[in-house]
Amino acid sequence: MASRAAKPLQEFALIRGVKGQFSRHAPGLVQGIGDDAAVVETTVPIWWHFTTDLLAEGIHFDLNSAAPRSIGYRAAIANLSDLAAMGATPRYLLISLAIPKQVSQSHIYDFYKGLMTACRPYGVTLIGGDTSASKTGLFLSITLIGTTTKRRALFRHGAKVGDLIYVSGTLGDSLAGCRLLAQETSRRSFEKNRLPFSRFHRQFLIRRHLHPTARIAEGQWLNTGRLASAAIDLSDGLSGDLRHVCEESGVGAEVESDHLPLSPACRAYAKARGVSPVQLAITGGEDYELLFTVSPKLRHTLERQAKAHGYRMTYIGTIRPRRFGIQMTTQGKTQPLPQTSYEHFR
Amino acid sequence: MASRAAKPLQEFALIRGVKGQFSRHAPGLVQGIGDDAAVVETTVPIWWHFTTDLLAEGIHFDLNSAAPRSIGYRAAIANLSDLAAMGATPRYLLISLAIPKQVSQSHIYDFYKGLMTACRPYGVTLIGGDTSASKTGLFLSITLIGTTTKRRALFRHGAKVGDLIYVSGTLGDSLAGCRLLAQETSRRSFEKNRLPFSRFHRQFLIRRHLHPTARIAEGQWLNTGRLASAAIDLSDGLSGDLRHVCEESGVGAEVESDHLPLSPACRAYAKARGVSPVQLAITGGEDYELLFTVSPKLRHTLERQAKAHGYRMTYIGTIRPRRFGIQMTTQGKTQPLPQTSYEHFR
Numbered sequence: 001m002a003s004r005a006a007k008p009l010q011e012f013a014l015i016r017g018v019k020g021q022f023s024r025h026a027p028g029l030v031q032g033i034g035d036d037a038a039v040v041e042t043t044v045p046i047w048w049h050f051t052t053d054l055l056a057e058g059i060h061f062d063l064n065s066a067a068p069r070s071i072g073y074r075a076a077i078a079n080l081s082d083l084a085a086m087g088a089t090p091r092y093l094l095i096s097l098a099i100p101k102q103v104s105q106s107h108i109y110d111f112y113k114g115l116m117t118a119c120r121p122y123g124v125t126l127i128g129g130d131t132s133a134s135k136t137g138l139f140l141s142i143t144l145i146g147t148t149t150k151r152r153a154l155f156r157h158g159a160k161v162g163d164l165i166y167v168s169g170t171l172g173d174s175l176a177g178c179r180l181l182a183q184e185t186s187r188r189s190f191e192k193n194r195l196p197f198s199r200f201h202r203q204f205l206i207r208r209h210l211h212p213t214a215r216i217a218e219g220q221w222l223n224t225g226r227l228a229s230a231a232i233d234l235s236d237g238l239s240g241d242l243r244h245v246c247e248e249s250g251v252g253a254e255v256e257s258d259h260l261p262l263s264p265a266c267r268a269y270a271k272a273r274g275v276s277p278v279q280l281a282i283t284g285g286e287d288y289e290l291l292f293t294v295s296p297k298l299r300h301t302l303e304r305q306a307k308a309h310g311y312r313m314t315y316i317g318t319i320r321p322r323r324f325g326i327q328m329t330t331q332g333k334t335q336p337l338p339q340t341s342y343e344h345f346r
Numbered sequence: 347m348a349s350r351a352a353k354p355l356q357e358f359a360l361i362r363g364v365k366g367q368f369s370r371h372a373p374g375l376v377q378g379i380g381d382d383a384a385v386v387e388t389t390v391p392i393w394w395h396f397t398t399d400l401l402a403e404g405i406h407f408d409l410n411s412a413a414p415r416s417i418g419y420r421a422a423i424a425n426l427s428d429l430a431a432m433g434a435t436p437r438y439l440l441i442s443l444a445i446p447k448q449v450s451q452s453h454i455y456d457f458y459k460g461l462m463t464a465c466r467p468y469g470v471t472l473i474g475g476d477t478s479a480s481k482t483g484l485f486l487s488i489t490l491i492g493t494t495t496k497r498r499a500l501f502r503h504g505a506k507v508g509d510l511i512y513v514s515g516t517l518g519d520s521l522a523g524c525r526l527l528a529q530e531t532s533r534r535s536f537e538k539n540r541l542p543f544s545r546f547h548r549q550f551l552i553r554r555h556l557h558p559t560a561r562i563a564e565g566q567w568l569n570t571g572r573l574a575s576a577a578i579d580l581s582d583g584l585s586g587d588l589r590h591v592c593e594e595s596g597v598g599a600e601v602e603s604d605h606l607p608l609s610p611a612c613r614a615y616a617k618a619r620g621v622s623p624v625q626l627a628i629t630g631g632e633d634y635e636l637l638f639t640v641s642p643k644l645r646h647t648l649e650r651q652a653k654a655h656g657y658r659m660t661y662i663g664t665i666r667p668r669r670f671g672i673q674m675t676t677q678g679k680t681q682p683l684p685q686t687s688y689e690h691f692r
Binding site for chain 1: 376377380381382383384385386387388389391392393394395396397398399400401402403404405406428429431432434438440442443444473474475476477478479480481482483485487489491492496499501502503578579594
């Protein structure tokens with residue numbers, strides 16, 4: 001780790017502790033934590049993928065309501081999901097933290113544990129970072145590094161008129177889970193009201209919010225099989241993220257609301273709360289599913305292979321010319337897809 | 347740039363503006379700002395170097411006293427200097443910002459301008475990052491990516507007993523410049539006292555503080571010529587940074603205080619203020635000079651080549667066995683080198 005800031009001795013102890021606990025040898029790693037820079041070797045022609053996120057206390061998370069482990073876990077998933085959307089294999093991680101006095105060392109370790117729990121299934125190695133004091137809130141910056149073979153990656157650009165739009169998994173679960181958690185926190189003290197739907201559904205939605213999955217294997221499959229013409233991960237919600245694909249590809253899109261994949265739990269939640277499940281699916285962020293476009297010629301290949309792998313991939317609409325705009329069709333009626341931006345934490 | 351956080355429309359406008367102004371094509375760059383990850387190609391065996399820094403308002407900089415352009419410039423130099431210490435060529439940059447409401451868009455552009463001014467001489471390309479709101483201070487995270495040929499880099503480990511210790515440039519200037527600035531700010535309003543030394547010296551020291559140089563060419567020369575057995579950049583001050591080299595190499599060190607390279611301006615400042623110039627040289631951080639160790643066999647080669655290149659490289663001491671500790675010799679008297687940690691901003 002670079003030792004840029006004036007570091008009190010406990011900060012060096014933290015770096016040593018993190019190095020001891022989470023740093024390990026990995027293929028290609030020449031120098032991990034402990035020098036001016038981390039060093040990694042490439043021997044074959046390759047594409048490197050870099051994604052970075054800055055998370056701010058009070059904007060992306062609330063230390064009063066979320067456990068540090070969960071904050072770390074979800075921060076890692078957000079970055080892993082970016083690499084999933086490129087079809088890349090995650091490899092190395094750099095973590096920087098600005099830590100206020102009030103945050104204890106054990107909280108910081110818990111945060112790292114959450115991060116590494118999310119990364120471990122993919123063999124991601126912590127190779128560096130930075131730590132600093134903070135006079136205000138806790139801030140984290142994550143840089144995740146991945147690879148693909150040369151000339152083989154999924155981009156936001158590349159969607160063509162007539163391509164079919166697909167999403168993985170189900171949509172809106174994370175937003176429903178987030179609202180359930182918020183409601184429970186605020187009501188716990190004075191009433192015991194529960195939504196009139198099953199504990200199983202409740203647990204499913206909360207789990208989807210607190211322990212989302214990054215669709216790494218699905219992204220790699222779409223990439224190596226050359227199945228997708230464009231891809232993005234659903235972090236800001238379908239409405240916002242589809243817009244990015246359309247902008248970068250210079251196209252429009254038609255979403256068929258009846259096709260949006262909804263979990264039974266999300267349907268039950270929407271019914272119990274009297275809200276539209278389609279609305280949850282369109283505006284809900286942090287589902288970390290993949291949205292991608294597929295040439296009509298590849299439709300059968302895609303669906304056959306998805307079935308063989310056990311991946312849930314759902315057709316939700318079609319790429320249209322740019323002048324069409326971004327529209328949603330509901331029972332034959334077409335109207336503009338609402339332009340919303342998901343608020344990750346309130 | 348990854349669009350992780352809920353981004354208000356002005357944030358997208360900022361990303362577009364930054365992309366338009368600072369993003370450009372570069373060798374090996376496949377995808378810059380505008381997708382889930384930045385993509386870079388490698389075709390030959392190579393070592394990649396990654397360094398990252400998190401800068402916090404009130405810890406590393408003060409928006410009331412420092413111009414955003416200067417903050418950006420110095421943040422870039424800190425990272426460039428890390429790569430200089432590896433002997434690497436800087437290539438790509440990722441910048442993340444958490445921006446409080448009070449900070450204007452033009453301040454943010456100025457910050458980017460400062461960053462890119464520092465990076466331009468080296469052809470570094472901005473390839474990605476993240477932006478977020480902040481409920482408290484301004485936070486920046488920089489990740490700089492560089493390369494060296496395979497199996498050729500400078501590390502902190504590698505110093506051997508008997509190796510000679512060298513530094514580039516002069517030491518303590520930045521700290522003197524920092525103190526001059528602080529004094530002027532606090533006094534300007536009520537008195538016109540100036541230190542009794544020349545305007546030229548004053549300007550030199552302030553310039554060394556506000557516009558430091560990263561020793562990229564010097565690092566590359568030491569690396570490709572296999573001249574240094576270990577290296578680090580002086581960001582925390584000689585005392586702290588020499589300690590890192592000794593720890594990683596498992597050795598001790600003897601510094602000869604008479605040999606420490608001091609600029610005429612730093613000497614004049616120390617005299618005028620009645621402080622020890624050696625103390626400034628040992629404890630002063632942010633000089634961004636290189637400290638490196640050289641086998642005695644290579645001494646003449648190093649000094650001859652340095653002279654030919656016009657690099658100022660000064661012998662300041664010798665690597666000793668670990669049990670010797672880290673000592674400083676002054677006029678025949680040896681005592682432990684004071685253990686200090688430089689405070690970058692007060």
